Amino acid sequence: MSDMNRRKFLTFAGLGAIGTVGFGARPWGLQYAGAAPLPTSGAGTTLEAVAVPLGSSGYRRLGAGPGWPTIVRTELAEARSGREDRRTALASLVQLTDVHLVDAQSPMRFEYVHPFTGSAFRPHETLTAQGLVALVARVNALASGPHTRRAFDAVVSTGDNTDNKEFAELGWFLTALNGGTIVPNTGAPGRYEGVQNSGADLYWNPESSIQDMYKKAGFPEIPGLLGAAIAPVTSPGLNTPWYCVFGNHDDSVEGTVPSGIPPLEAMYTGSLKFEVPGSPEQAKAVDIATKFDPGAIPAALSAFTTPPRVVTPDPARAPFTPRQFIAAHLDPANTGPGPAGHGFAPDAGETGIGYYSFEIAPGVVGISMDSTNRAGFVDGSLGAAQFRWIEDTLAAGSSRYYDTAGNPVSQARSDTWFVLFSHHTSGSMDNVVPDPAAPAEPRIRGSRLVDLLHRFPNVLAWVNGHTHENRITPWPGSTPEQSFWEINTASHIDFPQHGRIIEVVDNVDGTVSLLTTLFEADSPYAVDHADLSPLGLASLYRELSFNDIHADPDLGGGTADRNVELVLVSGR
Template sequence: MANLNRRDFLGLAGIGAAGALGIGVFGAGALGRSPWGTWHAGAAELPASFAGTTLEAVATPVGSSGYRRLTAGPGWPTVVRGELAEAKSGREDRRTALASLVQLTDVHVIDAQCPLRFEYIAPFNGSAFRPHETLTTQGLVSLVQRVNSVGAGPHTGRAFDAVVTTGDNTDNKEHAELGWFLTALNGGTFVPNTGAADRYEGVQNSGSELFWNPESSIPDVYKQAGFPEIPGLLGAALTPVTSPGLDTRWFCVFGNHDDSVSGTLPSGIGPLDAMYTGDLKIEVPTPEESLSVSMAMKSGPGAVLNALAAVTTPPRRVTADPSRAPFTPRQFIAAHLDPANTGPGPVGHGFAPDAAESGIGYYAFEIAPGVVGISMDSTNPAGFVDGSLGDAQFRWIERTLVDGSSRYFDVDGRVVEQGRQDTLFLLFSHHTSTSMDNLIPDPANPFEARHGGNELVALLKRFPNVLAWVNGHTHDNRITPHPGPTPAQGFWEINTASHVDFPQHARIVEVVDNADGTLSLFTTLIEADSPYEARHGDFSPMGLASLYRELSFNDIHTDPARLGGTTDHNTELLLPSPRS
């Protein structure tokens, strides 16, 4: 099955879909072909500063089956998408850059030795265990280095105004993981290890065939798929990591893994919280017990506690560690507000000075003059993977958009004129329009209405100065136009793949005024600043970050659909200018 997944990648990045939709494509030079499909239908030159982006090169598999190494394949073209506005000729010479930013999403910094992990349900939920999960911090630092080295939008040359990380910054919502995440983005040295200081204590040396045991010859399911033995890897993964920190100020958005146990269960369940810092780790229950726990995860904490109590397989004794304690949303905010974690700023990374007391995880911030970001908290305190917005937050978003709009549509479609300058808005959340459908009431505020993605889409269509909604969660690259009742009322939804599952992307977004009644959003994907291939056993920081990408590509649970198509990669997204 793993080989079939690899072959499924072929053609996913081709430009056939773009041609069928009549969507323009421009890139470098002549028509060519990569192992991923057709590329570069050249009608214009690449931007002068494309180095370090997927306009220049893309991680591409070598060969067609088995465990595959990666190499630098041809870059992807920029696709012009005119579903919301016509692309007018000559705009390249008229453009003015308004803003430039980078979206990081779903980095999932993982403490792979945490006792409260459910790796054993991987046969039923592939994200429960990843063969590369000990290397998330090395991968994140390499991504930070890439953002710093690129430094500016490739199409405009405008230095990055901001970096926004759209949730699932941690995986197990542990204080230890949060500290590693903050140090990676702000700069400094840390040790990505919990429990015993001198050894790894997790499923990857459990001897179970269910997991990749890199330091053993056990014929686990990963080695049966071609995974190598790499003696010394687990120890190397736990050595100190040094990050330069971002050169650009950055803002934080909540994800479900930053709010719920395993991204699924509500916080504050005493027996589960105790398991975090305890010394017993369930590693390899029977298949029946694993299935029972997996099914219980869909029902809630009571069902999970009952399923765990029914496990008869003896747990592994590990070294207890208080740094694994789960944080609350208020503690998450407080850590960002701590002056020790300011880094390149701003203080709090978007969270208001009193947010640690109020628990309000949403806010607005200036990206650039005249361009404002709205950071939403789409997590649901009731738990479960998908999200929604509480009524107070939903009404706050509406008021923020009204206050920044000179002209908007009321709920009946009538134009409201306010006579003030339009602010351009970009909205950021973890969840997408289709995954914001968890309307279970907040246990702490059970009478507050919850609003889903369809309601938010309808709200945003009332405001011509809403340009885009940028999000993560799905681990997919997907860009969706949301046309409105009139041309002025459309906006783009920009969903970017994770940095834990292949293809491990982040995304640059540049906002430009074409001086012809239209705006363009340029979206350009970037990969971490690590070699596409390194020698197995190269335990340097770049060698481990390279292995992180390679293992994620070969993960037997990899979903090739996450890559998206050419129209979801490097794009120019047209829309009417609300200022014209």
Template sequence: MANISRRGFLGLAGLGAAGAVGLGTFGRAPWGTWYAAADALPEYLAGTTLEAVATPLGGSGYRALTAGPGWPMIVRGELAGAQSGREERRRVLASFVQLTDLHVVDAQSPMRFEYVHPFTGSAFRPHETLTTQGLVSLVSRINSLRGGPHTGRPFDAVVTTGDNTDNKEHAELGWLLTALNGGTFIPNTGAADRYEGVQNSGADLYWNPESPIQDMYKKAGFPEMPGLLGAALRPVTSPGLRTPWYSVFGNHDDAISGTLPNGIPLLENMYTGSLKIEAPNSEQARAIGSAASSDPSAIPALLSALTTPPRVVTPDASRAPFTPRQFIAAHLDPANTGPGPVGHGFAPDAGESGIGYYSFEIAPGVVGISMDSTSRAGGVDGALGEAQFRWIEQTLQAGSSRYFDDGGRPVTQSRTDTYFLLFSHHTSDTMAELTPDPENPGERRYTGAQLVQLLNRFPNVLAWVNGHTHENRIAPRPGPTPAQGFWEINTASHIDFPQHARIIEVVDNADGTVSLLTTLIESDAPYSVPHGDFSATGLASLYRELSFNDIHMEPEEMGASGDHNTELVLPSPRA
């Protein structure tokens, strides 16, 4: 799978064909002997994918969606066996929601590379003018749930694991914070009275919804929708989350287009400039995409050599890119506290220090560790600096009654085990970007594989929860002994289909095991509305439908049955 095509700007992926694969073929493999269907579904199904799942109508071409059968509950016992009667014995410890890869997009920004999408699918999405409407619909879904479907426990927290914004713009950050905290905002930059982006360019490269031009998307079955672009720029009102939420850095919150190093003057100036490149010839577009992965310093010369005249658009200072310190400072601003906590996890002095990692109490006895896995030197993938890596180790040691040192020798302490869950944007296999940190060039960088080795030393680490790949994938990470394993839980994005978020409930089964109960949820938008319905819910519905029909949609991002609604069993460190 070419994950890179949906993780960021880099990478070359062939064009897919929307609708070429039926929903029933999604996933990597059928479940095997370590999967088992649960004996009974939980009590609170409503609003989750246990109840219903977006399912396409018809077998080919542009397709509407409808409510299909809910997904089963799957018990996974690779790390510990599931014992009978545990449902009656278990005690709930925590319940929270993971959001990831929201990619709130300023679709009209001059600092975008939409024209490379034939080679890198994530550079342009036909639904990207509707990211804020889709996010508000997801917020409404979370608010509508009484809590975890298995336990009914009200949510203790919501954690958004990075790529909160698409292109690190102050405008995008403002929309994100208002959507999560509550309030009204206008998802528009540039001209106040009109859309000025590629979707009314008349170029064959893009879906032009308000034009009869037979662009490459209409040739794939996309309809005309007069009035859509104007509707997308109308004020949006969000109820805001009712649950305290925590923020994690992603590469799109840190690097230009989620990939390019900061500090390239031409690119920095393009954000707030008046010239937008829309449709260079394919050879020039391919050269720019290739330079982004191999030699970003060549991009200014390539842009300057373009022969196709750029579009003149209305400049806007709110498009200016933010720094990591400004991202943190915006979260710490009292105006953005919403349901709390103040700073949404970031320490009071983090706006000055730039430290983007922290720990927080999810529930009594259950602690989250939020990591900053991004590369300050740019790049799609990530790693951890030595200071952060050692801080994680020390935090785990301080909450453990027993663990193993780096030589594999057991260490015993007189304290009660804290249950730990770790959160990051990157996954264990997308953390090998070892380019030195420009602010700390001499600091050692650590890979995802090294972090797995560290976490395997602590039996009270239950899970590492992340995003980045835009794919549902759950994998066991066994250690040298059965007690040392943990689960890695990777969740699909909310910009690409299937547009999921994930509920995770932590329970003690009172039999020497702990279970993580994972349930995927969709936004509360209807599965289908008439194409002329430009109400808030209608636009959110269209956001999902267009994402399914995107010509770059990757069916494998849905994941397999064992990556959806699961019970993940592991030994209890307190047994």
């Protein structure tokens, strides 16, 4: 693809049939009159090339497809001609999300429910460490935003950093981002003891000739894969300061079951691993219990008519608490490229407060929220104390804002641009079950946070994960300056395995733009299946995720959710 094609900007015109939003029912993107292209270098991002399947059916290898252009979205503000020549870069940051480092051999997993809940088992889950190392290498190779060439100011990981809140997984995550050698193995040294060598039809058994349900779908046989998957892999570590956000998988058993159920807590470090239920009904009973009645899980497991597998116990599989998660980030041994604590306050290991603010760049502040609910379950919410803190933080950085009645409030202070980060999206923050640690504290839904953000003209965006989907939503306010964008990015465990760059620019014409660009890990689109090097395994990680029998092709989002320029009226 030529440089000119890579740099080409397209209007969001032609998509107006989707609907109209904003002020005066403005059609999406029809206000963009065209302008000279930005001085963009898309090398290494999806502006240059994108993983695409080869062939039309069955198990498919991947290759390099045409890059995605940048779409200008003008639902919230007009994109004025000549802004490319006027604009000034304010900040450049990277979002990673839902990397889900998996201890695939842990006894405390429910892989057998994947026919009902597809994410319970993924054929590529033994390769998450290699996949994350390749993602870190890509961030380092890019080093700066493709549009402004501003060096990255920060990397933010927006939750589900681990898959099952294990100390082993947390150690791998910290090592991957800070640099060092990971041994992605628990239990017996040098020996894999998990469902992928169980011989069960339920799972992909890569080193066996058994025709399991994945082989019947075309999955290959790859001798030596499991041994290679648990071999040491070295991460270069990020070159950019990074910050961490809680996700539900960092807080709850398997991301949904609340902590504190003694039989389940004991299973983490035990020697019995339930791999195959006696019937689909037995598996279904566990699946229902995890979603609606976690206390019933032990009884559902005791009803299994097939014996569990005996595996090597490992204390490294012990589950961590939120305070222990924070304390690990505060440990000086885990500072890496900084900052110390990766955003968490020095006393947060004692207080358990998982939210904080931080300077992304001069004049641009990030607010990291903790949207997990300690009561468990998949979706989230905010505690009332955190909600008040967010309001106070925004007010302290605003020269003017609107009170709850819609009246303007002016203050003698300078304005700060704000970008908020959370794991959950506005639509997945409806879990208002009382927090067991603060049962009297009200829980706040995502809709109320949207209302709060509308009061502050200097809020640019709310960046999140959780859904494993690329989706960008405009949130128009009562006046143009009270609008903001919600930027939701796909996970790095399910295809398309993206990260996102967000560049903040002042167009010096009364508008601000957020230039967002997706990127993939630094691994080949395809290698020979005999290549069991860390880079070959990272390539296979992407390929298997595409071919997963539970893969959702909609997670990549539409054109307007990928590489975009998001225009806002400047509220400053």
